[in-house]
Structures are given as C-alpha cells and as structure tokens.
Amino acid sequence: MAELGASLARIVRRLMKAEEPVLRAHGLSMWAYAALSSLAAQPATSQLALAKAIGYDKTRLIGLLDELAQEGLVVRERDPADRRSHTVRLTPDGEARHAAARAAIRVVEDELLGPLSAAEQRSFRAMLARVAEGS
Amino acid sequence: MAELGASLARIVRRLMKAEEPVLRAHGLSMWAYAALSSLAAQPATSQLALAKAIGYDKTRLIGLLDELAQEGLVVRERDPADRRSHTVRLTPDGEARHAAARAAIRVVEDELLGPLSAAEQRSFRAMLARVAEGS
DNA sequence: TATTGTTATACTCTATAACTATA
DNA sequence: TATAGTTATAGAGTATAACAATA
Numbered sequence: 001m002a003e004l005g006a007s008l009a010r011i012v013r014r015l016m017k018a019e020e021p022v023l024r025a026h027g028l029s030m031w032a033y034a035a036l037s038s039l040a041a042q043p044a045t046s047q048l049a050l051a052k053a054i055g056y057d058k059t060r061l062i063g064l065l066d067e068l069a070q071e072g073l074v075v076r077e078r079d080p081a082d083r084r085s086h087t088v089r090l091t092p093d094g095e096a097r098h099a100a101a102r103a104a105i106r107v108v109e110d111e112l113l114g115p116l117s118a119a120e121q122r123s124f125r126a127m128l129a130r131v132a133e134g135s
Numbered sequence: 136m137a138e139l140g141a142s143l144a145r146i147v148r149r150l151m152k153a154e155e156p157v158l159r160a161h162g163l164s165m166w167a168y169a170a171l172s173s174l175a176a177q178p179a180t181s182q183l184a185l186a187k188a189i190g191y192d193k194t195r196l197i198g199l200l201d202e203l204a205q206e207g208l209v210v211r212e213r214d215p216a217d218r219r220s221h222t223v224r225l226t227p228d229g230e231a232r233h234a235a236a237r238a239a240i241r242v243v244e245d246e247l248l249g250p251l252s253a254a255e256q257r258s259f260r261a262m263l264a265r266v267a268e269g270s
Numbered sequence: 271t272a273t274t275g276t277t278a279t280a281c282t283c284t285a286t287a288a289c290t291a292t293a
Numbered sequence: 294t295a296t297a298g299t300t301a302t303a304g305a306g307t308a309t310a311a312c313a314a315t316a
Contacts, residue, residue, distance in 0.1 A: 002260070003172055003240075004150070005150055005154065005169075005240070005244070006267075007264050008267075009147065010190060012143050014269070015143065037141065048273085055145060058274085058276095059307095059308085059309090060307075060308095062275070062277085082273095082274085082316070083274095083315060084274040084275070084314065085273095085315095109139040109140070113139075115268070115269060115270055124263075125142075127251055127259045128142045130251065131142075131146055131247065131251065131259075132141075132143075132146050133250070134250060135250055181297065181298090183296085183298085193298080193299095194299075194300080197298070197299060197300085214297095217292080217296090217297080218297095219292045220296095220297060221297080
C-alpha cells in the first residue's frame, strides 16, 4: 500500500492550491477561514481556546483577529468572569461571509473527491472525521 | 459533515508530529524520507523529476541531495544522453536506511488509523490513494 | 505563582530571480 | 532559445521569550 503520509501531503497540497483562490475571492485567508469556521460551529470562550481548536499559534491569532475585527466579521469581548480572557464570536456579517465561502469551498471539496462514488465519498468523509478526532 | 480541509489538516499535523521524532531517530528529515521513498519505488531520471514526484522545490532539493549523497545514501550521475541531467538512485546503504525507517513509520501510520477497523483501514488507504492520484 | 493576551525577536521555510552548462 | 542544475536573495511563515494585566 502507498505511503499514507505521501498521499495525505499530496491531497492537502492540491486542496490548498484549489481553495486558496476561492477564499481570496471571498476576502479570506486560509487561517481566516479556519477561524470563522470554528466560530461558526461555536463561539470561543477565549483566544487560546480558538487557537487550539484550529491548530494555530496563539501569538499569530492576535493579528488575524485584529484584521477580522476591523472588517467587522468577529467581535472580541472581555469575559466578565475572567477579565484576562476575551470571548470571540462571529458578527452577522461574519456569519454571512463564512456561509458564502463555505458553499464555494464545498464545491472544491466535492471536486477533490471526484474519483470516489457518492457512497464512497460519504464513507470517506466519515472515516476521515473519525481519524481526525482520534477516537 | 465536518470540514474536509480541517480534518485533513489536523490529521497531517498529528502524523507529522508523530513521525518527526521517529525519522530523526533514523537520521532523516521529513523531506529526506520522502525523497528516499520515491527513489526506493523507482530511481529518478532527473532531479527535476524527483522534485516533482515528491512535491518539493527543485532549488531546495539540491541541498537535500547534497546531504544524502554525503551520507552515502544516494548517488547522482550525469545522464550520458543529456549531460545537463543528473540521474539519482539509492545506494545499498540508502535502501537499508529507507527500509528501516519505513518499518517504523508504518507503525505510526497504523496507530493513527487506530480508530478504524482493519477492514476500514484497508478501504481508507485505498480511497486515499485514489484521491491522491486524482483518478 | 500561574494564565491570558500581547509584543518583539530570531529563526526556518519557501518563493523568485539570475547564472552556468548543456541542448 | 530552452532546459537542468545551481546559487543568492528576499519574503512569508513559524517558534521563542518576555512583558502587563488578571487570577
């Protein structure tokens, strides 16, 4: 059987190359999209939690959130319970931007999985999610 | 269904994190292992071909091959038919180093796929290879 | 003392352009 | 003129350490 790592690396490269221009057309970087996606699923209780959720460095997340906040896509608010923490959530504009990008990305994803039948795609996505969760 | 890109990114990060120390124990970087793996499957007719095969930049491949050649793992020879080209192939030492690393990497891969049953693992690996080939 | 957010710094990785030798 | 290999340089991405505010 082929190298797992080599196959994964090739797929990720292809996917990123295909997604990058699509996201750019929506005014988003790859990491910006990752952050919006995570926040769309659930608001972050802290920037640290968000960084961990998307696998990004906490120090680089700051500049990213600065830009997203300036564009009015997210809002940071101090947590009254722990004034060191900032909660982060999407604005309505942020939700709309994410939804539009998500639809476009889904098209790219489906194209990537083109070699698989519809049933295989469902099976593949499910197994991929399980492996990603590690459970 | 979960984000394809997010799942893939998480898996690749986990895999690289787990593989890196294993490869280092065998005296190899990730890219060195990728090069050896490709050469183990088939010698390269040129450095450009090798770079393309593993998705690496041709200008960075040079330094990598310099190191691998100095360690006696690969040999570069001018192609008599086109003296601009260098063929690249593994030495017996290179084959041995790759085989040892491959066995250790396989263990890490199987651990990553632990959430899947044996039958699912075979199915997943097969589908992954098909998607990677894009056919 | 430990943690969140932040800034600054250094380092690695990557992309680009230019050079040589061959074709 | 174009291509394989090479080198050098600039840029982007990343990691590390240190700081202020809060716990």
